[in-house]
Amino acid sequence: MPELPLSVWIALAAVLGLLVGSFLNVVILRLPERMAASWRREAREVLEMQADDAPLPPGIVREPSHCPHCKHPLSAADNIPLFGWLLLRGRCRYCKVKISIQYPLVELFSGVLSALVVWKFGPSWVALAGLVLTWVLIAAAGIDFRTQLLPDQLTLPLLWLGMLLSLIPMFAGAPSAIIGAAIGYLSLWSVYWVFKLLTGKEGMGHGDFKLLAALGAWMGPVALLPVILLSSLIGALVGGSLIALRKHEREIPMPFGPFIAAAGWVWFMAGPQLLQGYMHFTGLR
Structure with missing residues (x-):
């Protein structure tokens, strides 16, 4: 099997970065909410208050993507990284509320930076480690920018x-x-x-x-x-x-x-x- 040229690896890294960027948006939005809900429950336990029976906010992996405003589940086409936002012209298909520019920006950053990592290090274990570092830094920066939490x-x-x-x-x-x-x-x-x-x-x-x-x-x-x-x-x-x-x-x-x-x-x-x-x-x- 012939080896793939570097340009192909860079393109694959860009596509993978876009896909991971879509997941990073979920992490940026949902992880702080889950943390806050967990802190509230722990505080109630420490203060010996009645347990809070309210359901936890959506998890990061199991719950499907949905519109934050109308809660309608998103279709597969809506979830296409970057292009889904462009096709919808930045608005929810169902309630027409404006979709935050954060979504395409995080996906774009993830795609571009992932391609640069593979361009720098080539298809190697070093590049894989660099991709992990890049994705975690994007998620951490996004959460801190939104909530001032790391x-x-x-x-x-x-x-x-x-x-x-x-x-x-x-x-x-x-x-x-x-x-x-x-x-x-x-x-x-x-x-x-x-x-x-x-x-x-x-x-x-x-x-x-x-x-x-x-x-x-x-x-x-x-x-x-x-x-x-x-x-x-x-x-x-x-x-x-x-x-x-x-x-x-x-x-x-x-x-x-x-x-x-x-x-x-x-x-x-x-x-x-x-x-x-x-x-x-x-x-x-």
């Missing part, structure tokens, strides 16, 4: 997967992964407590510590400073633009997780090239 259900498995991959090693060796995870967590943890002691406010969530720790486990401690600097730069540009356009009030906190995820993915894909370009630009080389 679920342990995403960050901790990503951390442990990075640790396990270090045993091969695939991206970073075991000592480097352990040190990267520890420094990644402690660095933002320290910033959090210094800021809280000085201002009495919380500057970031605990999920940010775990996400940076996960990236440290995948790429080692050398990647952490560039990721923090890149995420701060991206956050400043995006936040400044939103404030300038008056689409975001200064007093409203902005999640930092999406910027950490974006910077981590960029460094994962092009860290050595970016470092080489920086050294050449600054004359350090």
